[in-house]
Amino acid sequence: MSRAISGATRLYVLLGDPLDKARSPEYYNAVFAARGIDAVLVPMEVAPAGFDALIRALKTVRNLDGLIVTMPHKQTVLAHLDRLGDAARQVGAANVARREADGLWFGDMYDGPGFVEGLRARGIEPARRSIYMAGCGGVARAIALALAQAGVARMRLHDIDAQRCAALVETLRAQYSRLACESGAADPAEFDLAINATPLGMRPGDALPFDVARLTPSTAVADVTTKPEITPLLAAARERGCPIATGRDMFEAQTALAEQLFGWSR
Amino acid sequence: MSRAISGATRLYVLLGDPLDKARSPEYYNAVFAARGIDAVLVPMEVAPAGFDALIRALKTVRNLDGLIVTMPHKQTVLAHLDRLGDAARQVGAANVARREADGLWFGDMYDGPGFVEGLRARGIEPARRSIYMAGCGGVARAIALALAQAGVARMRLHDIDAQRCAALVETLRAQYSRLACESGAADPAEFDLAINATPLGMRPGDALPFDVARLTPSTAVADVTTKPEITPLLAAARERGCPIATGRDMFEAQTALAEQLFGWSR
Known part of the structure; x- marks a missing residue:
């Protein structure tokens, strides 16, 4: 059962350009619905020129818990992450990022x-x-x-x-x-x-x-x-x-x- | 029938602080579902210190069509709008904003x-x-x-x-x-x-x-x-x-x- 988005819903954002063929919103929102998690993943299509300012601003959004990052931002996002998983460090790119309990951002590369x-x-x-x-x-x-x-x-x-x-x-x-x-x-x-x-x-x-x-x-x-x-x-x-x-x-x-x-x- | 959020879904953002009691996400998303509109309204809880940078960044998001603005940002948002409705101009505040066909932003105050x-x-x-x-x-x-x-x-x-x-x-x-x-x-x-x-x-x-x-x-x-x-x-x-x-x-x-x-x- 799909759960209604409320003012208390936790937020995840998919960042990429273009995003019209992206699969993750459908997939992750189905996961939230199936597991009764009060969260939503929404697409934000943004060009490279706007990416840095957007991610800096999104980090100030209190109900934002994570990011999914796709082309062409997988390398650029690294500069905004405080901690990296092994694959992200090795590849020099990340496609997932999570706000940790201490407020810092952890990212990894799952491609x-x-x-x-x-x-x-x-x-x-x-x-x-x-x-x-x-x-x-x-x-x-x-x-x-x-x-x-x-x-x-x-x-x-x-x-x-x-x-x-x-x-x-x-x-x-x-x-x-x-x-x-x-x-x-x-x-x-x-x-x-x-x-x-x-x-x-x-x-x-x-x-x-x-x-x-x-x-x-x-x-x-x-x-x-x-x-x-x-x-x-x-x-x-x-x-x-x-x-x-x-x-x-x-x-x-x-x-x-x-x-x-x-x-x-x- | 609720419609799945995809990479092509249009986005509306509710800006305020706090937002946990906000009614608009539930209400507007029900409107989208009832009318078969491929759009979603998500809450973004942001403090005044982060508001200006966030709205500037959100405007660069290509699939963002509009904003709902609540306390404490109804006055601050005016500086980010290109055109105002009569009530917004009179009150010196706005609580709705729309990206117009020419890319400029129109805002009005419906309180x-x-x-x-x-x-x-x-x-x-x-x-x-x-x-x-x-x-x-x-x-x-x-x-x-x-x-x-x-x-x-x-x-x-x-x-x-x-x-x-x-x-x-x-x-x-x-x-x-x-x-x-x-x-x-x-x-x-x-x-x-x-x-x-x-x-x-x-x-x-x-x-x-x-x-x-x-x-x-x-x-x-x-x-x-x-x-x-x-x-x-x-x-x-x-x-x-x-x-x-x-x-x-x-x-x-x-x-x-x-x-x-x-x-x-x-």
Whole structure:
């Protein structure tokens, strides 16, 4: 049963730009309703130019308990947090923030851990495996660091921006000396897991992020897009008999972590 | 049917301090649900020190369409509005604000018009009548100016702060030269309408704002408090046979005006 918003309702704000496709308001408000929690999550679409002033102002709102942060603010938010979880510190970005009992703000980054847990929910264990990943942007960076942390053996990264790709390879090598990591050709053949961490697949008519003809059924394929959940890549991979993990798997694992952080998971 | 909040939901914010007794979130969100409007009103409890920065920041939020403003921010908000309705300009305060098509902000003050319309909804017409009012604070000021505008003949004001009372009398005299207006003793006898515009009656054990023994059944009695709706004053007046108008009558008339302003009243 949905509970009416009153003057005493606790507030959570989703910050991003754009937000029209964001899933978290529907998801978290359903959690509040199901568990009888007197709280609401509302979207606030704000451009980078307005972000710093908005977050500083929101912190003065007495009934604000937390923030969910999405693109393009995941890096910028760090300057407003007093304490960071390991993943946030490692990635240099955060997507959840909580006001703590002493009034200070704690933030963490659940994109990477959520991706890894989403794989495991589908029975795909990345430890000691080889990974091909298309895309080296913000989400890819979080995922690559979480996969390294989870103990993958080998990683090949590919991005149309070669410099960005090389930078992420450097980061991974610096932090995980035992990880075999390289930038390389856009070819997923003979990897245990092929990941799309580019936006390709969100819009009808997008090219595939890599050549599915190179996949054998032994390669698992994962995508980060939630709308649509089954991207053309995942549909083609499934058709070839590959195990798949979707953006929704990642999203649900992330929300489980956020629910734990905010203390809603009872 | 309640509609789920999504990333595309339009936002309205209630600004005040404290807000735990505020009625507008429940009321307006019920309006949105009943009319299938994809919008939500959330409370933001903020102290005066944080108000200016918060409202400036909120204006940069792309999906924010309007504000409801309550104590202690009704005066402060004026500096953030580009256009004012007549009542807002006259009172020097606003309690509703809307982002207009050109991006500028329009604000108005519905406390006074809402009070007058609330009386009328109970069949009490203030034009050409005599009024006794206890309290000369912000709400009283808005009500007194709206009553003067509605054509009352005579008004006596009383406040424990004599200077505040004299100031409001001066304002009324300056703007309404034909209105007989005075500050005077706390005695509602022989007035057509006696109003409590003080906070007395919100808390159990509060003194009555004036002596009900002085009331005859020909005097209507009105109160501005919504919680409780029937204050000890109104209960005593009703017992003596006086017509009454409640804070809820005022609130409902105000919300009808706000619904019209925001375009929800179809």
